[in-house]
Structures are given as C-alpha cells and as structure tokens.
Amino acid sequence: MSHQDLTDQIAAALKARRLHAAPKTAQASGCDNPGCARHAGASSFPHFPSTARSGADFGEAVADAWYKASGSSRMDIPVGIVAALALWPTKTEGAAHAGRLASYFAAQPGPVLVQGYAECFAASWMQRPDLLDVATPITQWTEEDLDQTLLRGVQAVTRAAVRSGVLHYTGSSDPAFRSTIDLMSWTVTALRHHSSRKGLGEYHTPPDIAAAMASVLTAKQLPEPGEWFCEPTAGTGSMFRTLAEALRDHNLDPHDFGWMMQELSPVAAAAAAVNVLVWDLGPRALVACGDTLAQGDLTAAALAHQREMFAHRDRITDATVAAVATHKANRLLNSLFPNSTAA
Numbered sequence: 001m002s003h004q005d006l007t008d009q010i011a012a013a014l015k016a017r018r019l020h021a022a023p024k025t026a027q028a029s030g031c032d033n034p035g036c037a038r039h040a041g042a043s044s045f046p047h048f049p050s051t052a053r054s055g056a057d058f059g060e061a062v063a064d065a066w067y068k069a070s071g072s073s074r075m076d077i078p079v080g081i082v083a084a085l086a087l088w089p090t091k092t093e094g095a096a097h098a099g100r101l102a103s104y105f106a107a108q109p110g111p112v113l114v115q116g117y118a119e120c121f122a123a124s125w126m127q128r129p130d131l132l133d134v135a136t137p138i139t140q141w142t143e144e145d146l147d148q149t150l151l152r153g154v155q156a157v158t159r160a161a162v163r164s165g166v167l168h169y170t171g172s173s174d175p176a177f178r179s180t181i182d183l184m185s186w187t188v189t190a191l192r193h194h195s196s197r198k199g200l201g202e203y204h205t206p207p208d209i210a211a212a213m214a215s216v217l218t219a220k221q222l223p224e225p226g227e228w229f230c231e232p233t234a235g236t237g238s239m240f241r242t243l244a245e246a247l248r249d250h251n252l253d254p255h256d257f258g259w260m261m262q263e264l265s266p267v268a269a270a271a272a273a274v275n276v277l278v279w280d281l282g283p284r285a286l287v288a289c290g291d292t293l294a295q296g297d298l299t300a301a302a303l304a305h306q307r308e309m310f311a312h313r314d315r316i317t318d319a320t321v322a323a324v325a326t327h328k329a330n331r332l333l334n335s336l337f338p339n340s341t342a343a
Contacts, residue, residue, distance in 0.1 A: 052165030059190030070153030110151030255282030
C-alpha cells in the first residue's frame, strides 16, 4: 500500500469515526452517499436471516460460497471478508445489533462492500498498525480493481458469513464472548480443504485439544501477570484463544500478559493478527510471520516492528490531520475572500 493510498484511507476512517457507534439511519449518518457503509441502520433493507452456526459449518458455508460464486482459488479475499466482518467496530452487549447489521451487509453490492471493508481495515490500522501490517496478505485486495466475477464472490461470501453468524460471534462488546470461537481458523481450514487437491493442506489444532492443553497449563499454578506466552507454530492463534479463556475464568486480564505468535503461513499469520484484536489480547500481543526453525525466536524483531509501525502511524496521522485542517482553513478563506487564489 502506498503512503498516499494509506493516508487517503486513514482520512476516510477519521471522517467516519461514527463507525464506532451503534448503526444509525441513513438520514442521521450525515453522509450523502446512499451506498456508503455508514448507512448500516437504514430501515429499507429487507430482513436477512442470520444465526450462529458451528465453526465447521461456518467455514464450509464461506468456502462453498466463494468457490461457487467466483471459481477462484484465491484465499485472501474470503479470509479478508471474514476478518473485516469480525473487526467491524460496532460492538453491543450480546451483539444485539447483529441481525440488523446482517440485513444491511446482505443487501449491499460488491463495490460498496469492498469500500466498507477497506475503511474498516483502515480504522483497525489506526488502532494497531503493527498487526494490520502483518494482516496485509488478507487486506490488500481491497485496493484492487476487482472484476465482476470476484465482486460476485465478495457478495456471496459476505452473505454466507453473516447468515452463519459472524456478527453474532464477534459483535459482542464483551471480549470474553468474542473469544469463544476462532472463526478465522475454521475459514482458513475450510478453504484449504477445498484446495487440498492442489497440495495446499493446512491443519490447525482442534478446539477441544487446545482447550485441554490450556487447562493443563493453568491447573497447577496460574501464571503471574507480566509473564510472556510464546507459540512458535501459532496457526491462527487457537491455543492462545483457549488460554485467554482460561485466564479470564480465573479473573485474570489477558492485557497483563505478553503474547508472542510466530507462524510460517502468511495467511494464517494474518488471521492470527486479526484474532488478537477480536479476542482483545492486549497491547503486548504480537504476531510475526516467519520460519521458527530457520529464524528462531522473533520476539525482539516483532517488538521492533511494533515500535516502527506505531511511529509510522503517528507520522501519517499528524500529516492527515494537518492536511484536513489546511483544507478547512482554505475553504474558510475562500468563503471570506472569494477572489483569493488559495487552493
């Protein structure tokens, strides 16, 4: 992503801070684009049924929708769609808004969905630029000029994901509830399964096994705040999901610990980076994409990357805010002095 493209997306995200509030009506949103993602609460959208299905059913629904609608073997787009929906910043108690927001998403054409997902990723980048940088393999497609076939795939996957309950699982304001499932893992696994005939098999730790391992780790002695957990073959982070659940069950806050995930697959590492935000593991949760056997412990590199990306974000934010302020000043100047040559 070029700096100009990123600045433009951040500017859009800054202007769209109402995304972080509950959905409003189209008239109340203050936006003059009737196709804009911020019209999530418009009452004209027909009801679209959605319910929380099992993780396996969710992944299969997404994979089937993608391959049938697009015929493409690309994984980045369907995984990225699930990521954007999981990261969507509207969170309510018990995901009470999920049904209404599902109806909005289901009614939108492909181009509008891509625009909304791009803004969602930009807003998440503002929060954790280091994680969204790792997630680039599943977000970069929003910058492409997608053809009609791929846009049909975007719409089909969106409908399949919301029908199968992505917003019910990830729309809760309670991170403990959002941590009850790893939808990213189920999505990646199902897509890999569909591509297994091409030798792309990928297998993640089953949830029951991960939960059992987390129970063993916390059974005898609880970890002390400040400790670090490291997972050299993290996949999408399922082991850390269950460990975070165990900590919360013992009234411990995941924010008080360090979490380091390393993963060889760029797509799985990108999904893990998204999960850090969905599960709210905290500011010391890091993800690095690399070969653990060849490169060893990447914690120091991940910490350096985090510092670099936060500094980069602050520079871009300062530049964007300055540009917006300059534009407003020039508009005011032009209104006061119509013959002014100010831009």
